[in-house]
Amino acid sequence: MGIIQQFERPATVGKVLVPGMPVLPLGVERHPVPGGGTRAVAIEEGDVITVVDRAGLQLCELVFFDPEGKSDPARLGSGASDEPSGTRKILGSEEASAKRVREALAKSGFDLGIARCIRLFGDGSRAGNSASFTAQGPGLLIVAAPGEAMAVDEQNAPTEIVLYVKRANPVSGKQRRQAPEPLAKPLIDKNILPGEAFVYEVKKGQYIQVLDVQGRECSDFQALDMRAVEQGRIAAIDPTTTRSLSGELYPKPGLFARYYSVDMQPLIELVQDTCGRHDTFGLACTARYYEDMGYPGHVNCTDNINRELARFGLPAQGGWPAINFFFNTMLDDANAISMDDPWSRPGDYVLMRALTDVLCISTACPCDIDPANGWEPTDIQVRVYDEHEEFPRSIGFRMTVDADVQPTKKTAFHDCFAQHTRDFVEYNGYWLPNKFNGHGTIAEYWACREKAVIMDLSPLRKYEITGPDAEALMQLCVTRNMKKLSVGQVVYTAMCYDHGGMVDDGTVFRLDQNNFRWVGGCGTSGLWMQEQAEKRGMNVWVRSSTDQLHNVAVQGPRSRDILSKIIWTKPDRQTVDELGVFRFTVGRIGDFHGPAVIVSRTGYTGELGYEVFCHPNDAKAVFDAIWEAGQPYGMIPFGLAALDMVRIEAGLIFAGYEFTDQTNPFEAGIGFTVPLKSKEDDFIGRAVLEERNAHPTRKLVGLNLEGNEVPSKGDCVRIGRAQVGEITSAVRSPILGRVIALCRMDAAHAEIGTNVEVGQLDGFQKRIPAEVVRAPHFDPTKERVKGNYA
Template sequence: MTQYAVLRDFDNMGFRSQARSFPGFPAPLQTHLRRLAPREALRQDLRAGDLLSIEAPAGGAQIVAFDAAGRPALDTLGLKPDGPLALVASDTGVLTGWIVAQGGDATAPIPAACPAPLAEPLLLKANAAVTVWILRPLQPEALVDGSAGGSVTVSLKRAAGQSPLLPPLLGDTRDEFTVPRGTAMAYEVKQGEFVQIIDIEGQQCSDFTAFRSDGLDRGEELMIDGTATRSMVRRAYPGPGLLDKFFDRNMRPLLNVVQDTCGRHDTFGLACTARGYEERGFPGHVNCSDNISRALAPYGVAPRAAWPAINFFWNTWIDLHSHNIMTEESHSRPGDYVAMRALEDLVAVSTACPDDVDPINGWNPTDVHVRIYRPDTPLRRAVAYREKEDAPMTISQTSAFHERLEPLTHNFAPARDLWAPVSFPAAGATGEYWACREAVTVQDMSGLRKYDIVGPDAETLLQRATTRNVAKLAVWRGQYTLMCDAAGTVIDDGTLFRLGHDLFRWCCGSEESGRVLETLAQELGLQVRIHHMGGAMPNLAIQGPKSRDLLRKIVFTQPHVPAMDHLKWFGVTVARLNDREGAPFMLSRSGYTGELGYEIFCAKSDAVAIWDAVMAAGEEFGITPMGSEALGTIRIEAGLAAADAEFAPGVDAFEAGLGFAVDLTKPEFTGKAALERNAQDPRRVLKGLLLDGPDVPHHGSPVLDGERQVGVVTSATRSPTLGHAIAMARLGVEHAENGARLDIGQLDGRMKRLGATVSDIPFLDPQRKRARA
């Protein structure tokens, strides 16, 4: 039976059309686009007149539909069942849990429509309200060997004239209400309850503050203090994770941020005031501060002319050059929200800002919605993730290995759309570092993006898109390579594996790679399919000098593929756990540490079993889980480039220190002409800096020769092996000779200097002998 990892819930992600409705203009149609990776499922709530388009290539899709009572309702879409849904309880139980919650029987056969591979998209129109699930079937083996079909593409167009939809409930509500635009409402939240502030139509700011109820009973106004909050969380605004609370002036936490789908809010200024409008020529303009005073009056709170508040969805920032507070239109989309857990009994107030003379509300004030959930609501931590600014939003997921990671650490940070461990307290980042250098570590690297490129023109496409000669890449081999734009700027880096003559797997850092490949394939008219694996293929990095010894105990390979001991650096094979009946996975000899190491890529359903096997086999070698903090130190010592550090917009491959991954002798590829020019006359190069002491400079710190800036720090750390700080820096070629003495500027680049000596990178093992061992 096919098993699904049900990860995606269309309407539960809170995104809507980005287009804005202005008075006098008709509401635009709302269009969404999603792609289902193998073994994923997608939920969409439709209303009458909505159009759903499904494109199902090889492998097809399964469609099930339910009415409000949880009863099958394919006929609402004009579909007839082709058979029962083949579904085993999913990893998260989202689909089966939803069916039970609607009063349906999840164990009974569910009629499903199974459209075969389609030459044209299947267009469905809902004739009544219906909930649709689209499922992408696939067996685990197909993920590993690259035989999976293409992604299922789903798009939605809302019927014209529909009012905005609120995101689905997060749990059992005690109360909910709408704050009409230009008003404020006060309400009580009990300890342990959750409050959700929802931007209904997008780009609408909502001032928020809260008071301790016991303080008000004593006549003491203990409210959220923006300065104390910024100081305690060490950020401009808090987000889920360790830095996630709002504090009062006594530094006592009042609320815990649990979910945030926008990520940009203001804690700098006041709620808008009457004076603020008066001084711009708008006397008598309704304002949030007066609204807050009126809403709080029944609770005995004294009025104020200006209220400090957390302003959700207000897009403010500090300009790096002028240090002024800047503002612009909000980043929030329709349905974006912030959900918080009350840590005390509170009196809270929310506004729907009336400002229509500034861009902060998109020039069009709208309503705000508030929901209060009971304490037993199962609300997990999450933040928003978008592949690009105008892409649909997903909220952060836990990886397939989370069941084993969570008991070991609470220190997680977002890694694209997944929570990834930062460090593990049992060893700490320093202990993890030494384990990788001297023994073996295991790290969850599931945030990497994976694409299968399949078809007779796959090599032609990749030869044009990447900087190394793909024609020389043998089956069961990989190569580190780049994708560049026409100016030679690095778009993405990654490892390209060849699993067959016309089958490649691209493991990279961002979804931009997939967009580049799709665009280029269309422009060249190539016969190729680019298959985004999404979250369907989690992976582990097993790194360190004992990694080979560990894997020898658990890796089984068939005679027709390379054996593990035959894998050279960047070799790849398909293996199973322990024996021919074990869980399948792809095994590559690769990593991001500069040490001997391997990576395992598997199906979600096998992740926990593979983790357990790795940990059991590694016990005799002192295996240690490793997080991103230790990896950051190791990759800098190894001189390995990172996005938004060594390569960034405006930085070409040679300036990023990645010239070794550019083959200028190969046929035409994107960016070749620009890179040929830059290679002949480079102006900047990436070099190492050996600092005189332990002080670690910040990313972006200026590198100085006397009073003149000659470079910039891209990454820096304290090297446990060398015993002092090291940095990678982009330097002008005139100042890049080994042994040259330079300074790194601190305190605005002038008041403090860190002495440094220019060196080559990597800082350790320059011949990569450890990785090649």
């Protein structure tokens, strides 16, 4: 990845690193091209074009049109000339990035049918390989990362190409970012400079985008009911009413996305939010604030709002309540309000929809005396779009702090589950069903315990690890012994940092001698493996296949009966009936001609169960077949709320709860994944884990609690005045008839039968008696997973 590091450097403010605000050299632009996608960029004479194969083995095609529409690779200084077959295939598809490129070609009048291309990378290309070209004249550059739909038993997932353009004539002086391209053709497109306010009318159904152009800039926003404005009165968004009705400090895209006036009328609905952190308590900045800070006469948003709204005959306010987008405030345990730099990055935005005719006002906050705008006020862009545009609900997701923001995606199974519920929540960058109101969480729970359920697990991160050093890399990066893993076998394991803290937990599938697949909850696990391979110069590729493999879990006592009716396998493959615990098979739905699937005997419920993986194009057919076969057995859909109940009963751990990067596998309750005696090879974190195993300080235990109150994650566990542990997860168990919890306990007090108290309020004023018990609470011998029950 050396070439990427040449272009991208972490930003610094003084000596403070700000990795969320990466700095490109003056005149350098970065354009990611998704695997299987394409990108079009205008080029000027002398521009230096560099393309990088980020993960390796990814074909790249470059097509360049001059202003007359002639396509000639020589205009990039290359003698290569090939048919752009991959580019044409992408642009003939419904792939998300292809639409903009088709529009660019149509606008220019260029014909891809006569184009020639430069073809790069592909077979044998290493992660980080790059190629550079200098434009001999102006034109339109199209970069494509072609790739076929990946079969479930193959590992050729298309991956990202990164394009850098070093402009021959960069803007002189300090580089100032321009606002990103509009989401659609805007009706209003206004740049607001620091210390200014902008008032604008928005009709019912129209969309409002408030965009932080440079990053770290607060924008006060208010919407007033236009009917009230015409009567000379104020009916505006009221933060207190909004928080009370939504149960959130501020609305988020999803079910509870509306901003209300004081009379509880919805005015605005939040559709997209790429930042997710906004002000929750205060007013737009006021003259009094600056006066009290010793800056009388400082320009402020409230005065700016008053001035603009005076034109509509509205009375001035001493302080305007506002939705302070991107303003980072917080409450501490003593209810004191504090602030810090905003979380917003360059280009972050919120997108709203007007639920009635409204008069809106937006500001670019002028505050330069505290961290509200990162100490340096910058500009805000406001755009209004037509009501007939279609924008999906989305919460911005970043895999790492410096990664590109991604919209919340729908899994390939989303529409199948959406027939049964509207209650979806964001998880790991995807929308997943939380519960199904036609059944309810308790009914879903009992169906899993007694019959069968189907749930969407597509957000799990999948990585393909291939090459001569694949086994060596896996042996280094995970705690289990990969040398003992057979083809067709799956193993549950931990992945650790050098200090023993966990990167992730997940499963490893062995597809062949040098072919592995990692399935985990966190995308950084794949990045960690990529870093280790590069650091050690290993001959191995680690490529993401998350978008090529979506999966559902079929769990419950009747899951085998259901899948055995519809999964066809070749004679040399195990059938579902023959499939042992932690084994997988490759098959098809129905018969030889059906959609291809991988079926693994794995799950996250503590029940007999399976996971079914398929390409997204086949998801509907796979779901429909499972659903139809499951109806005679009482199968119902299963949501995240019910999943949390069964996994806590089964003692199954969850990232951010039972483990973090400060928790080792022994402390997370999965010490069985660290075979220090039988795995002789070294692995990352081994030395520390050997010491922690010999001298444990914390241990994951079960608690049985008195009464029916369910504690929260993080509640303290005490003996007398001393805190000896904390709750990681808790639930009222339907099958056990009591409240149970998982608890990270000081090893000195982890003995079975120890009496403790769970502290609430301040940890002392409310105490719930509890007893340390063995975890898991339910089916500790795993008989149900083995299927050895009636």
